[in-house]
Each structure stands twice: as structure tokens, then as C-alpha cells.
Amino acid sequence: MPEAGYDLAALRADFPILERRVGDHPLAYLDSANTSQKPRQVVEAIAAHYLEHNANVARAMHVLGAEATESFEAARAAVAGFIGADRPEEIVFTKNASEALNLAAHSLGARLGPGDEIVVSVMEHHSNIVPWQLLAQRTGATLRWFDITAEGRLDLERAAAENLINERTAIVSLTWVSNVLGTVNPVARIAAQAHAVGATVVVDASQGVPQLPTRVADLGADLIAFTGHKMLGPTGIGVLWGRYDLLATLPPFLGGGEMIEVVTMQGSTYAPPPHRFEAGTPPIAQAVGLGAAVGYLRGVGMDAIAAHEHELTGYLLGRLAEIEGLRVLGPTEAVDRGGAVAFTLATRDGLDIHPHDVMQLLDSRGVAVRGGHHCARPLHDRLGIQSSTRASVYLYTAPAEIDALAEGLGYVRTFFEGHSFEGHR
Amino acid sequence: MPEAGYDLAALRADFPILERRVGDHPLAYLDSANTSQKPRQVVEAIAAHYLEHNANVARAMHVLGAEATESFEAARAAVAGFIGADRPEEIVFTKNASEALNLAAHSLGARLGPGDEIVVSVMEHHSNIVPWQLLAQRTGATLRWFDITAEGRLDLERAAAENLINERTAIVSLTWVSNVLGTVNPVARIAAQAHAVGATVVVDASQGVPQLPTRVADLGADLIAFTGHKMLGPTGIGVLWGRYDLLATLPPFLGGGEMIEVVTMQGSTYAPPPHRFEAGTPPIAQAVGLGAAVGYLRGVGMDAIAAHEHELTGYLLGRLAEIEGLRVLGPTEAVDRGGAVAFTLATRDGLDIHPHDVMQLLDSRGVAVRGGHHCARPLHDRLGIQSSTRASVYLYTAPAEIDALAEGLGYVRTFFEGHSFEGHR
Amino acid sequence: MSVEAMYQEIILEHYREKHHSGLREPFGAQVHHVNPSCGDEVTLRVLLEGDQVTDVSYDGVGCSISQASTSVMTDLVIGRSVDEALALHEEFTALMHSRGETEPDEDTLEDAVAFAGVAKFPARVKCALLGWSAFKDAVAQSAAGIRLEESNDE
Amino acid sequence: MSVEAMYQEIILEHYREKHHSGLREPFGAQVHHVNPSCGDEVTLRVLLEGDQVTDVSYDGVGCSISQASTSVMTDLVIGRSVDEALALHEEFTALMHSRGETEPDEDTLEDAVAFAGVAKFPARVKCALLGWSAFKDAVAQSAAGIRLEESNDE
Numbered sequence A, B: 001m002p003e004a005g006y007d008l009a010a011l012r013a014d015f016p017i018l019e020r021r022v023g024d025h026p027l028a029y030l031d032s033a034n035t036s037q038k039p040r041q042v043v044e045a046i047a048a049h050y051l052e053h054n055a056n057v058a059r060a061m062h063v064l065g066a067e068a069t070e071s072f073e074a075a076r077a078a079v080a081g082f083i084g085a086d087r088p089e090e091i092v093f094t095k096n097a098s099e100a101l102n103l104a105a106h107s108l109g110a111r112l113g114p115g116d117e118i119v120v121s122v123m124e125h126h127s128n129i130v131p132w133q134l135l136a137q138r139t140g141a142t143l144r145w146f147d148i149t150a151e152g153r154l155d156l157e158r159a160a161a162e163n164l165i166n167e168r169t170a171i172v173s174l175t176w177v178s179n180v181l182g183t184v185n186p187v188a189r190i191a192a193q194a195h196a197v198g199a200t201v202v203v204d205a206s207q208g209v210p211q212l213p214t215r216v217a218d219l220g221a222d223l224i225a226f227t228g229h230k231m232l233g234p235t236g237i238g239v240l241w242g243r244y245d246l247l248a249t250l251p252p253f254l255g256g257g258e259m260i261e262v263v264t265m266q267g268s269t270y271a272p273p274p275h276r277f278e279a280g281t282p283p284i285a286q287a288v289g290l291g292a293a294v295g296y297l298r299g300v301g302m303d304a305i306a307a308h309e310h311e312l313t314g315y316l317l318g319r320l321a322e323i324e325g326l327r328v329l330g331p332t333e334a335v336d337r338g339g340a341v342a343f344t345l346a347t348r349d350g351l352d353i354h355p356h357d358v359m360q361l362l363d364s365r366g367v368a369v370r371g372g373h374h375c376a377r378p379l380h381d382r383l384g385i386q387s388s389t390r391a392s393v394y395l396y397t398a399p400a401e402i403d404a405l406a407e408g409l410g411y412v413r414t415f416f417e418g419h420s421f422e423g424h425r
Numbered sequence C, D: 001m002s003v004e005a006m007y008q009e010i011i012l013e014h015y016r017e018k019h020h021s022g023l024r025e026p027f028g029a030q031v032h033h034v035n036p037s038c039g040d041e042v043t044l045r046v047l048l049e050g051d052q053v054t055d056v057s058y059d060g061v062g063c064s065i066s067q068a069s070t071s072v073m074t075d076l077v078i079g080r081s082v083d084e085a086l087a088l089h090e091e092f093t094a095l096m097h098s099r100g101e102t103e104p105d106e107d108t109l110e111d112a113v114a115f116a117g118v119a120k121f122p123a124r125v126k127c128a129l130l131g132w133s134a135f136k137d138a139v140a141q142s143a144a145g146i147r148l149e150e151s152n153d154e
């Protein structure tokens, strides 16, 4: 069994929810790719903010306003530091990764027209597909995409053969780590290719930033989106990072309070980044919470977290390999692979057990996984299936939880084999 | 001195921040129109959610997911009930009122073209101006606006003379209660007029819903925007209410997870309201907090809150009237008037004391007010001033805090009169 | 209640042997319903003759609950009057939203009583209702189509 | 530190009697700077001759801190070399961001040392920097304009 590079039991004690029981079973939370649990430290930072320092930011300049503004901007700086951004002004707070990607699509899209091409991949989350589809509809640009190989990696050969990235390519938007296949994509390499033809590169880092030490410069992207709730932070906050000189040229997206410079009834001018992109009262307490989350992750150490995740993913893949009738969707070895593992399960006589049913029976034993298309229906279509079951691990996951999953899956098969199906064959 | 229809001291004890001191002075928080303080009950509901029930909603179907989904949807129902909506599906959760207004502008705007007119007023918050300016730029529609009277009310006569609302009017978007003047606008009357010419009516209820008992049917609007943080709720959540049959015809705004029906690489279809308008992971814990806030407000009673606010506003206006050199910007009597009172202050020899300076000196005595244009620069332009100082009251405001303001303002005048100015005249 | 109890034998049988499955002609209306959060989908056709539900056919993907519920539904509504069928829809929907606090009526709901346990699992209620909602929608569309034809005849 | 101490007599004097205020011709560049969160605005012109700051004129609305700071700035930079003026900008900016932990140098900053107390009030730092930032920006634009002219001459 893998051992964490930190005191896992002590760390788990920071997450009270992990002690919950489901009926007679201890909770085994294996749905962190969906949303992560929150340590007490984050929850307390939020509560302390509301109860002691709450005020609006920037526009409120009294003592409470100054305190709130300082905490809010300190959180921006903390997030900037966490991903190696050049300056805090490169961090735009949004409500989630989806808004960040919509912002990117809308603001970059102001330059697009018919003939331009936008490139995504078939393994993207809906949040990195639909905004580009809407943009293509609005502007007449064409949406194209990377296919995947049988192993569940980007099919770079086919892309080269199809001349996918070419002089018409205006935007390339790709996920760093797939939320279904777990694949870690070679985004820096593709970014270099895209830049060579003058395209702008967006990276959906929603599954990357929580798991892997992140230096934006190494990713090679121009814009990066991620989301607070998957990295120990609160819901209601996401991040768009952008190279400052690019952000400075982009038009605003949402209009309203605090994103402006001068408003007259005849027309308005807009503030410099990041405020240009933050209309209205921002997620103040959520930024404070995200700042605390980033502090917590740094305290444990992103290298140690990535190592733990890597170990556990290997262990998870190993335990799943023992289960008959189970097919893992992405790479089956923990190489260039994140901690989300999706799979299908069939009974001995070949009947597919639907992921909802798998999820439901596992849930009755305290094992929390996700069943469905995981907001990646095109990927499932491509794989010829309607949905899958997904288990995902994070810094607090214990090997025993993976054991509970493996045992649970055995039980699921027995349950469905024991019932009607066999008898009726 | 006015007395609340509830036990004010007991209620204030729910808001620990009100016990803070600034130097030697007790805090007098008179900036609730900017953001409200939060009762312990709201903060605890959020903490309990994170520590005991946290999971993603809808897509997570295990026990925690079911609990989180249930709390989230219960919050939606609570908000619907609070404003008298026909059904919970009429409540769209956004990140703040600004996003709600942008959503309205974007989705309604899909139908607009040159020749169409959008009507706002000169007293709007930037968040109810800029989205419509951006829309007008995108579509070629024309932006027109209501002027105000000397008393600070909508100039309905001039609007009639100018035929402001006419057959070309496609959208009318007005604030219910002004965040600067305090004016309560006759939105139902204007809505009827707008509907008579086939226009859609949007109401910015950001300052209304927190203060006044709200029945959406009585407002007569088609869409209503408001924001959680001004009504005891958390930051990071706003609301767009819409008539269901209207929402059902509107195109989506942000694209992404959970707002979809079927996604293929070739194109997507969208979920029915409200989910169509909620892309990505929603503000789950913030909805739970807003639900708790709504519960708290209902517990106190919106009638009692409105009555307290009315009393206090009268008291505030009275105390301000005693101060020489002080000019109140909106109606000077508490008739059709909310609890935000903006004013300018001059020294005996007629020098305007800048609102920043007023704010700063008041702050040094624990009195928290806002100085600036309050995100309503066009209104200040119209009034021929650059900025103003604003005091605003809410359910927890005590008369003593207004006294502290009045005394503080006297001190501000003395301070600026005592210095250089007089000597140099 | 335990999850094993939710998975009644009847449900699993219908999952295995879906009754009336496969799209058939003729039909009066066809609808496509989706449970977006999990991806379950059903394409469903109805044929009304007079006030009778003459046929219901469908093609779906989804979990045992959604598939079995659709199968059971077709058994119940085919051959009934539209009013009776819609009354059954209403009764079943109410049962699903009862959180398990209503005693289902076996006389009217027949095999569909097996889904009573699903009401205790709010996340699965949508699964059980997928086919039923599609049916109601298809009936409405078909009836509207008939009315449209009638008014066109006038 | 008390707010009264922040409002040094010198600041209030400059607020009352703004030096070099009013827009003047000729000028090399004009900029408009805004503090969006409070609405303070300044339109500012610079005239550079060779490497000298020959004139700075401005028209602004804002609080005592922003107005006085702009006034003091003009006193300091007019007649200096561009390099000296920009060095002063840097020194003043550093002082404002020091949170009051730097001892200001009265020999170089002269009247501007009166703003040392503002550094303790983070919300007001922007006010004190408004005119200075506008100056720096105008100098950059003016210098760029000169370079442009020069290169056009070639």
C-alpha cells in the first residue's frame, strides 16, 4: 500500500467530513475530481472574514473596507504566487472555471470572424466546448478538434495529418488533465505549435492546478482557467489567469460596477486588468477562502501532493485491474496521468451494469463515486458508451478507501449477477 | 428616537461584527447599501454545509451529493418564496446582481437590432447601465434614459413629453430603489406602460429586496435582479428572477457543464430554466447561506424590517437636516424612500469637503460610510457634483449609530473649518 | 430503507427484458427526453386513436431504474384511455415525490409499485420519471397535432 | 497614527491653493487618469524640452489628498530633468507603499514628506498617487511622441 509523504492521518483530521458514516459504513469519498472537501482552516477563514472583517472591497474605504480589500487582494497575490504568475494583476476572479472559459471565449472572440478556426479536443469538459460552440455560432468561425488514440491520449499524429493547427487557427483551447481519462496532455508542446501560427492558447487547468505543481510559464498558455472548489477552496470562485499584456488588450465581458474607468450615459471606458473583468461585487469571502486553501496546499507541499496522488492512482489502477468485467477508459498506467479514473463494469454474462446503478450500490456501502458522462458527453460518444463510473483521489485519500471501492465493485457485480439476469439467460 | 418592532439589542447580538471598536470608538456601520453584515446563523449554515454536507450538486448522486443538492434546491425554493415567485424554477442563481443584469441584457438582446430602443434611467447603478451600453454597441440598438426631477425622482412628465417609451422600445430596465437618492420608483406603473408597447421590463431590485416586502407580481416586471450580499447573505451569489414562460424562450448566456441537454461536437441543446442559465458548478454553499439569510429575514419579518428602516431613515434625515452646509441628494422626507441617504457637506465659508475626506474623518471615529460616486457616476454628473457621502441603514442599525454620524459630521466641519481654509480667506 | 430493497426483482426483470422497446410506426408524436446531469436519454413515440393510447414505443439508454420504469409504464398505459393514462402519470409522479411517505396503490399502479422505494433516493427520482415525462409530453404533442389537424380541417 | 496627523497642515494648504493648476499650452502630452473606485479624476499635461520638465498643468477633481499631492508634485518636478523627476516619482511611490515603515527624505521630497502618514491608510494611497501616476504616464507619452517625431524626421 502506498504511503503519503506527509502524515495522512493528521491531515485527514483537518477534514471533519471524512469521518462521516453512511449507514454502517465509513465514508470513502472518491469524488474529488467533482469537488474537493474543505479543511477546517478554509472554513474558519471564511467564517472569520464574515464575522470580523466583512465589508465591500475597493469602494468601501473605512476600516472594515480596508481590511476586506487587503484580504481580498492578498488572496489574489497568493493565487498568483501559487501558479507562478508574474504579478497579481494577472489573476481575474470569476465564479467558476466555466465563467473563466466563457470570459476567454467572449473576449478573445471579439477578434474572430468566418474563416477563423478554433481548436479544442474531443476529451474536453462541456465547459470547454459549449462556450466555443456559442462563439463559433456568433462569429461564423469554425470549431475543430483533436481526436484521441485508443489509449485515451490526444491523437497528435492524426492532428498533424489533418493539419489541424494551421494559419487559420485563431484559438486553441485544451484541457491540461482530462477529468474522465485522467490523461495529462502535452499542452506546452501544442502551445508552441499554436503560437508558431499566431494562435492564442487557452488551457483548462481545472483538474491540473489542484493536483500538480503549476508554473504558468511552463504550460506555455496565454490564458488558463481553473476553479476554487476543486482545490480545497469554496464554491463560487474560479480563476482566469492571463498574460498581462494580453489581458490589457482584451475587451470586457460583463459590464457593471468596478470594472469601469469613466461611465457616462453616452459611453464608458474600462479599468485595467484584472478589474476590467470583474463586474460587480466580487466573490470576496470566497477569495479569502481560496487564499486559505492555497496556503493549506502550499503547507503540505504540491510536490508531496502530486506524489501522493501518483502513488494512489497507481494503487487504484492496480486494484481495478483485478476486477473482472471492468474496463478503464484512459491510460491504464500511472504515467502522465491524473487521479481521475473512469471505467465501465459488466457482469460475468456481459451485461453492462449502468454507472448509476454502480454508483448507487457503492453509495450504499459508503463509497462515493460519480456515475454519468461527467460533463464530457462527446468523449463518451467517441468511446461508444453512454456513461461511465469515475473514482478520483486527492491529497486526503487513504488507500483503505480504494480498498473499499474495490470490494464494493465486487459486491456490485455479485448483486447484479445474482439477480434475474443469470436466471433468465 | 425610533424604536424597532423587534428586540434590536437581541438582534444585534446575532451580528458579532457590530461589537467591533475602531480605536476608542464603537463601530457605527452605516454602509449596508454597499454590503450588509451577516448574522451568525448565516455564517454557521455555510460552515456546517462545508464541514458536513459538501459535494457537488445534481451530477453527484451519492449521499453527500443528494444532501448538497437538496440544500441547494431548498435554498432556491426559499428565495422563490421570499419574493413570491410562482415556482422555484423561476430563480436563476448568478454570482451577483451585475451578472444577473448582464445575463438579462445578453439573453434578451439576442432579439435586438438597429432601431430598437433600450430605456434605463440616469439614476441607475453602473451595473444597470454598462451591460445595456455593451448590448447597444453589439446590436445597433439605441440607449435612452429617464431624467430625474429636482427632488430626485424619475421625471415622468419629461419622459412623456419625449415619448420615451414608444413602439420602438424593446427593453425597459430600471432600479426599484436608488442606491444613492433612496428614491423608490413606481416600477409597476412604468412596467404597465412598457408592456403596453410590447417591451420587456427588467427591474434592478438590488436595493429593494433587502428592505421591502417583495411580491414579484406587484412589481410588474418580467425579470428582476438582486444580490445576496446586501440581504445578509454571502458574497458570490446573486439572483435573476424571471417569469418562467419568458425564461423558457431565452437563449443561454454562459455555456458549460449542467446548462446543457445534449452536447455533441457538432452542436448542443440546452436544459430548461433555471439550469440553462447556470453554467458550471453553481455557488452551492452561497445558496445555502442565502437560504439561511432569507430564513433570518423572514423570522424577523419583512414588514417589521421595512418599518424599522422607514423610521430610521426619517430619523437620519432629521438629524442630517440639523447640520449646516449639508445637502441631501434625494427626497428629504421618508416618503417612497429607502434607507440610503447621500449628501454633500461644505464648510461655513462654502468650501466643499470632499466625500473621501468626510469618510476618512468619520472612519477615525468609528463611523463607516461610503464616499465616492457609489457606482452611479452619470447621476452625480447630472447633479453637477463629482461624488457624495452616503450613509445607509438596515435592520440592525441603532439610532445611536445615526447620532454618532451626526456628531461626526459636526466634527468634520469643525476640523476643516479650523484648518487653513478660514485663515486664508 | 436499504438500496437492495430499492432494486426490486420486478425492476431488474424489466431492465433485462424491456417491454415494448424499439421504435415503431405508425406514431402520432415523437419526443426526445434527457436527464442532463447523468446523460440518460429516451426517444419515445405515442400513437393515439380517438381517446385511446394505442401504442407507445421507445429507444433509450440509461440505468436500470429509468429503463425499467419506462418499460413498466408502457405496460400500464397502452390500451388505456388518454385520461386514464395521464391520471396514472400523475399518480406515479406523486408517488415519486412522496419521499416514501405515501402508500402506493397496487390496484392502479400494478408493477409500478415496485418503484416506491426509489422515492427515498431523491437523486434517482428523475431516473424513474424520465420515460413517464416523455410519455406525457408526447401525448400533449400528439393531441395538439390532432387538434391542429382538426382545426385545419375546418 | 491618528487621521488628524495624516491631514498635515501642508496638505490642507495645497488643497486650498492648488499650485500650477489649470490646463496650459503648450504641452507635449495630455493624459486623463481616474481612480475608478472613488471617481477622482485628473487631466494632466506635461511639456518637456530636451531632458527638462518645463511645465506641468492639470485640472482635477478629488479629495484633499489627491489634489494636494498633485499640487506638491508640480512644485517638485517642474524645472527638473526628466530623470530626476522620475526618480522622485519612484521615491514617492515607494514611500506610499511603505505602510509608514520608511522614513521619508525631506531633502529630496520636500513638501511631499507631509504625505508619509497617508501610507498608513491603504485605501488613500491611490489618492496620493493619482497625480504622480498621471505625470509619469504623460512623460512616457511625451517622450515616445518625441522619439516618434525624431524617427519620422529620419
Ligand SMILES: Cc1ncc(COP(=O)(O)O)c(C=O)c1O
Pocket: A256, A257, A279, A280, A281, A282, B033, B034, B096, B097, B098, B099, B125, B127, B128, B175, B177, B178, B179, B204, B206, B207, B227, B228, B229, B238, B375
Ligand atoms: C442598485 C444596485 N444595482 C446593482 C448593484 C450591483 O450589485 P453587485 O455588486 O452585487 O453585482 C448594486 C450594488 O452595488 C446596487 O446598489
Ligand SMILES: Cc1ncc(COP(=O)(O)O)c(C=O)c1O
Pocket: A033, A034, A096, A097, A098, A099, A125, A127, A128, A175, A177, A178, A179, A204, A206, A207, A227, A228, A229, A238, A375, B256, B257, B279, B280, B281, B282
Ligand atoms: C476539466 C474541467 N473543466 C472545467 C470544469 C468546470 O468547472 P466549474 O464547474 O467549477 O466551472 C471542470 C469541473 O467540473 C472540469 O473537470
